[in-house]
Each structure stands twice: as C-alpha cells, then as structure tokens.
Amino acid sequence: MKIGELASATATKVETVRYYEKIGLLPPPSRTSANYRAYGIEHLARLSFIRRARDLGFTLEAVRELLTLSDDKAQSCEAVDGIARTHLDEIDRKIADLTALRGELDRVIGSCRHWTVADCKIIETLGPRSN
Amino acid sequence: MKIGELASATATKVETVRYYEKIGLLPPPSRTSANYRAYGIEHLARLSFIRRARDLGFTLEAVRELLTLSDDKAQSCEAVDGIARTHLDEIDRKIADLTALRGELDRVIGSCRHWTVADCKIIETLGPRSN
DNA sequence: CTACACCCTGTAGCAACTACAGGGTCAAGC
DNA sequence: GCTTGACCCTGTAGTTGCTACAGGGTGTAG
Numbered sequence: 001m002k003i004g005e006l007a008s009a010t011a012t013k014v015e016t017v018r019y020y021e022k023i024g025l026l027p028p029p030s031r032t033s034a035n036y037r038a039y040g041i042e043h044l045a046r047l048s049f050i051r052r053a054r055d056l057g058f059t060l061e062a063v064r065e066l067l068t069l070s071d072d073k074a075q076s077c078e079a080v081d082g083i084a085r086t087h088l089d090e091i092d093r094k095i096a097d098l099t100a101l102r103g104e105l106d107r108v109i110g111s112c113r114h115w116t117v118a119d120c121k122i123i124e125t126l127g128p129r130s131n
Numbered sequence: 132m133k134i135g136e137l138a139s140a141t142a143t144k145v146e147t148v149r150y151y152e153k154i155g156l157l158p159p160p161s162r163t164s165a166n167y168r169a170y171g172i173e174h175l176a177r178l179s180f181i182r183r184a185r186d187l188g189f190t191l192e193a194v195r196e197l198l199t200l201s202d203d204k205a206q207s208c209e210a211v212d213g214i215a216r217t218h219l220d221e222i223d224r225k226i227a228d229l230t231a232l233r234g235e236l237d238r239v240i241g242s243c244r245h246w247t248v249a250d251c252k253i254i255e256t257l258g259p260r261s262n
Numbered sequence: 263c264t265a266c267a268c269c270c271t272g273t274a275g276c277a278a279c280t281a282c283a284g285g286g287t288c289a290a291g292c
Numbered sequence: 293g294c295t296t297g298a299c300c301c302t303g304t305a306g307t308t309g310c311t312a313c314a315g316g317g318t319g320t321a322g
C-alpha cells in the first residue's frame with residue numbers, strides 16, 4: 001500500500017500520515033526501490049486506531065499511551081479505562097465551560113437593540129466596567 | 132502605568148500584553164526615559180475590552196474586528212451583532228459536537244468489563260473494524 | 263552598595279496538523 | 293520515445309494564542 005492509499009483508506013491526509021511517522025506514532029514502513037513508503041495491513045490497523053482515538057478527542061499523547069497499552073495484551077485494562085475516564089471528565093468540563101459561555105454570550109446579544117455602535121450593548125458590555 | 136501594573140489590572144501576563152502590541156491589537160504606548168512602556172487609561176480600557184472578548188471566546192481576529200467597529204460610534208451595530216451571533220453559532224456547534232462525543236465515549240467506557248487488554252472493549256472499539 | 267524586582271528585545275516552544283517549495287517516479291496516451 | 297499528469301520524496305514554515313526563556317538594563321529599599 002502506498003501512502004496515498006493508506007491515507008484515503010483512513011480519511012487522513014498524506015502529510016498527516018508522514019507527521020505521525022515523524023513523531024513516532026506510526027512505525028516507519030519499508031520502502032520500494034523508488035523510496036516510496038510501502039505499508040502493510042498492520043499499518044492500516046494502527047493508523048485506524050489512531051484516527052478513531054483522535055475522533056473521540058484523545059490527544060496524541062493519550063493515543064500514544066493507548067497504543068503502548070494495547071500492545072501488552074496480558075495486562076489489565078485498568079490503565080486504559082483510566083485514560084478514557086480522565087478524557088471523559090475533560091469533555092464534561094469543556095461542555096460545562098462552553099454552556100456557561102453560551103449563556104453569557106446569549107445574554108449579551110439579547111441586550112442589543114440594533115441601533116448605533118455608540119449605544120450598542122454588546123460593545124458596552126465589552127468596554128470598561130462602570131463600577 | 133507600567134506594563135506589570137497594566138497586566139495585573141487586567142489579569143493578563145506581561146508577555147501577553149507585549150504580544151498584543153506586537154500583533155497590533157494594543158497600540159504602542161509612549162516610553163519612559165528608561166525605555167519602559169508607559170500606559171494610560173485608554174490602554175487599560177482597550178486591554179479590558181480585549182480580555183473580556185477573549186473570555187467570551189472570541190478569536191483574536193474577531194476581537195480585532197470588534198475593536199475596529201467600536202471605534203466608529205456612529206455606525207450601526209449590525210456588524211457587531213453579526214460577529215457575536217456567528218460566534219454563538221460556533222459555540223453551539225462545539226457543544227453539540229462535544230455532547231455527541233461524550234455519548235460515544237461513555238458508551239465505549241461502559242462496555243469495558245475491566246479484564247485484560249486482550250479483551251478490553253475500549254481497545255477493541257479503537258482497533259480495526261470487524262466489517 | 264548590593265540585592266532584588268521589575269523592565270527590555272528577540273527567539274523558540276506548545277498541539278496537531280497543513281501547506282508549500284523544489285525536487286523524483288511512474289503509467290497512460292500520442 | 294516523449295510528454296502529461298498524478299503521485300511520491302524531504303524539509304521547512306505557517307497556523308492560534310500565547311508562554312518561556314536567554315541575556316541583558318533599570319530602579320529602589322535596606
């Protein structure tokens with residue numbers, strides 16, 4: 001498999017595949033005589049793993065840990081569970097933050113009566129506090 | 132006002148203040164004889180504006196537009212409203228994405244029975260699809 | 263007079279890619 | 293046999309929004 005095929009099979013850009021190799025997430029494949037990367041199914045599996053973990057919002061560092069853990073089949077999966085739960089907590093925090101933000105922004109927008117900038121409540125809210 | 136005072140008055144790091152100046156968000160202040168930046172209240176107002184907009188999640192590019200708009204007091208605030216609403220939509224989209232993600236991750240974690248990595252459902256979910 | 267806190271410039275680093283520039287390779291079609 | 297075009301290679305610089313030095317200068321309190 002050439003890099004373009006691997007990339008399209010995993011909905012990844014070619015540059016990203018090379019990037020994953022550079023940072024050591026994807027092992028360097030063998031090369032053809034023309035120095036093209038030649039991938040096998042094990043690369044496809046690994047890249048699929050990476051992409052799915054990324055889609056679930058894991059950082060590359062977390063993906064790296066998950067990959068290491070997944071290579072040791074006999075180990076308890078407690079650590080895996082831990083990484084996933086930590087990530088879930090982080091997502092919950094982000095959702096909470098964004099929801100609070102949304103509320104505030106909504107309030108700010110709602111206060112605007114669409115006149116001139118001089119009496120725009122949005123600008124006013126952002127401007128220096130009156131207290 | 133020296134840069135440290137301005138920074139602490141707006142809960143900003145000194146480096147960030149200098150960064151805002153470098154990218155043209157904050158006008159360069161006058162200097163003391165020792166080449167220290169000397170800020171006035173107009174800088175305090177502008178930096179407060181920037182910080183509050185950032186706290187509401189606006190990008191620096193949006194902040195730049197808002198600042199430009201807020202300088203033209205006679206203008207209709209339609210454009211301001213537009214930027215804010217676009218941003219609100221973006222936040223809504225992010226919340227929706229994160230919520231969907233959260234659901235999927237929760238499902239993945241829930242399926243784990245905490246045995247070994249070999250039969251860990253989390254790893255399995257990330258691994259190559261069986262279809 | 264000597265610490266120490268503060269200020270200056272300029273550069274490099276973070277995440278996670280993305281986008282070139284400036285080449286080489288290969289298969290199809292004329 | 294030669295060109296066209298799609299693909300591949302390496303290496304570097306850009307993105308966002310800061311943050312963290314390195315290597316200096318300044319100002320003030322004890």
